[in-house]
Amino acid sequence: MANKVQSSDPPSATAPAAPSAVRGASLLIALQIASRAATFIANQLLLRFLTAQLLGVATQLEVYYLSVLFFARESLRVAIQRQGGRETKDDSEKKEDKDGKAKKSSSASSSQSAVNLAYVSILLGVLVALLLGQLYLTSINNTTGDDDSGDDDSNPPFLVTSLYLYAIASAVELLSEPAFVVLQLRLQFGARAAAESVATVLRCATTLGAAVLSTRLASASGSGTGLDIGVLPFALGQLAYGVGLLAVYVWFGTGLARRDGFSLLPKRLLSNTKKDDYALQLFDRPTLHLASSMSVQSIVKHVLTQGDTFLVSILSTTTTQGVYALANNYGGLAARLLFQPIEESSRSYFSRLLADDSASRSETGKKTGAKEKSENTTASRAARDLQTLLKLYVLLSLVVTAIGPAAAAPFLGLVTGPRWAASGAAATLAAYVWYIPLLAINGVAEAFVASVATETQVYRQSVWMGGFSAVFAAAGYVCLRVLDGGAIGLVAANGINMACRIVWCLVFIRDYFASRDVSFFGDAASTLMPHPLAVLAAVVTSTAVRRLVPAVSAFAGPVAQITQLVKIAILAVPFLLAV
Known part of the structure; x- marks a missing residue:
């Protein structure tokens, strides 16, 4: 039977200090500049081999990958952030304790609640990957009847194999979601910077390495130069990116879980207030409800994006x-x-x-006095x-x-x-x-x-x-x-x-x-x-x-x-x- 963790209300909603928010944004900007610079350099080398048609196919696969991630986690991420920042005055008073044990217990339980919700994203990701993958395969079969033997740029070699690799890569990246959401709630920007930096380096090295290797093999065999393995280097690079994210997030998340007393695996939660606060004693009902209400908007937003x-x-x-x-x-x-x-x-x-x-x-539309x-x-x-x-x-x-x-x-x-x-x-x-x-x-x-x-x-x-x-x-x-x-x-x-x-x-x-x-x-x-x-x-x-x-x-x-x-x-x- 799963272990039970005592739960209370979400962590404090105190407004973040402006310097802290600025430091976090600055770190993310610096991270993006460094990671995009590495990706930019790798892409410039790849563009010397690519045609416009081949890049178009690679873009379609990337949209498939991003769609799986977006539908699986976007609304839940926003809901966890919003619910995680709310707390009433009474809840805050309940957490006050001489030795701070109550506050630490509340922090652990709110983190565990976020971790449990992240597993919903993993389940949704698998389902969405299968559904969208089947739709994409159908469109490919309408163009060509051969899975991996396309001989033009609109249906390049190893197209279906690349699609499978993108699906696996999306599942691997979603496995890092339990650690990501709790690190995000704690504003651990350093962990995110490390994870995305490592993952970006792995993706660039893998993509470029596969492209260069295939070109050399093609030249050695006398078949000419170029990327004769189609968009497979992009798929391998995306898989390496997911593995890098998972490894670093699990490393940082495990350390945080050990210190604060929660688990990166799903655990049952007990409410101090109402028994029906948690679905299956795992998932916070208000957060699930908010996420479901935002899911339609997320779908529309992604379609527009x-x-x-x-x-x-x-x-x-x-x-x-x-x-x-x-x-x-x-x-x-x-x-x-x-x-x-x-x-x-x-x-x-x-x-x-x-x-x-x-x-x-x-809760109420009346506001008076100092409040x-x-x-x-x-x-x-x-x-x-x-x-x-x-x-x-x-x-x-x-x-x-x-x-x-x-x-x-x-x-x-x-x-x-x-x-x-x-x-x-x-x-x-x-x-x-x-x-x-x-x-x-x-x-x-x-x-x-x-x-x-x-x-x-x-x-x-x-x-x-x-x-x-x-x-x-x-x-x-x-x-x-x-x-x-x-x-x-x-x-x-x-x-x-x-x-x-x-x-x-x-x-x-x-x-x-x-x-x-x-x-x-x-x-x-x-x-x-x-x-x-x-x-x-x-x-x-x-x-x-x-x-x-x-x-x-x-x-x-x-x-x-x-x-x-x-x-x-x-x-x-x-x-x-x-x-």
Whole structure:
């Protein structure tokens, strides 16, 4: 029979100190920069061997992998973070003890509850991997009847084998979820940095090693050069990544479990209040309920996030898929390096900062005296922090859109070589630059919404997101089929969809703070909009770059491309000083 751990209410909802949150975000940003730099270098070497068609197939497999992980753990992760930060005043008083034993017991039980919930993600992951894998196999069989013998880039060799490896890799990564969630609750950013760093190094080494080895074997056998094993190096690299994550997270999680008295294996929980607080005496019912209510929104969000890949798979060729994937990889580099860590840290920060306010308002709508003043102070602090983030993103958008489009072609020609010059990737990347600001603003806005939205508001957001997905599909059809815009048309369709999502989030944020007597936008010109001189500097710089820096051919040598990038950088210096 499983051991029983005494459980009480979740840990304290005290607002995180700003310096702690900043340190955590800074560490995640540094981690992303280091890991993406290693991945970037490995990808540059791989691109010398890849064609646009082969990269398109690899992108499809990556979407399968990300879909399995997203559907299995996203809603549970958010629910655990939100429920883990809530505690009433009475609960806090119960935990006070002379020697701190009660507090330690509560911490252990809340950690055990989070660990148990993580096993739901593992079970869901296996089911989703089987379902999506079967759907993908069906689509492959409709194209070719031979599993592993494809002889063109749209159905490369070892495609089905690679699919199986991606499925196994997703299951291996999900096995690290019990340790991850408890380390995340304890704000152990160092453990996450170590895990992702080790995993990234393993993935890069494995992917590149498999590609180089296959090329040498092909050359030795006289069959020519190139990746004759198709996308198999990517699959092997992803499996190595999952193994690395699992090993490091289990190492750190085991040490934390030993110190705090909980287990990384599921254990039964006993409630101090009601017997039905836990399903099967394992899973916290309120958290499960919140996760289930957020699951529909998560599905819609993922379809919207990866909808560009789904849509382009239906409406375009694998060549277009590869071109867009290349532009997305480079154009979205800033989003993965900077915006994603800030988004994750913001979600955790606002969840904890506003947890008491959200919980108490769900219980009663009456606020009086010092408590109301305290909550207004907390809401004002959250509004100022969110305004700061959005203002910084707006200023960053000026820099990106003023310089980025002109730098796209020489940058791409330098890092990928002439192999991709005729694919239209440079023009697509230049268009993608205008999409980056929308990604940034939407990320932090949706992070705030996920931190404070009630179940009713989550359902309402899901309905709106469904409407936006229809807008996205219509825009995609017009841009890809009617206007024949190719990958650039897909960027435009994504921009329309992202703009709709941003408007909804900003309206939600305005109403949220207004209900707490805090004016979020106030004078929008001074709160969020950049200074008029900064806008003027951006316009002047963009015009100067286009006129003073002549475009070079994508087939030009690296010296010409580096020279053009240096000229653009020189023109950017006074602009940055002005901003």
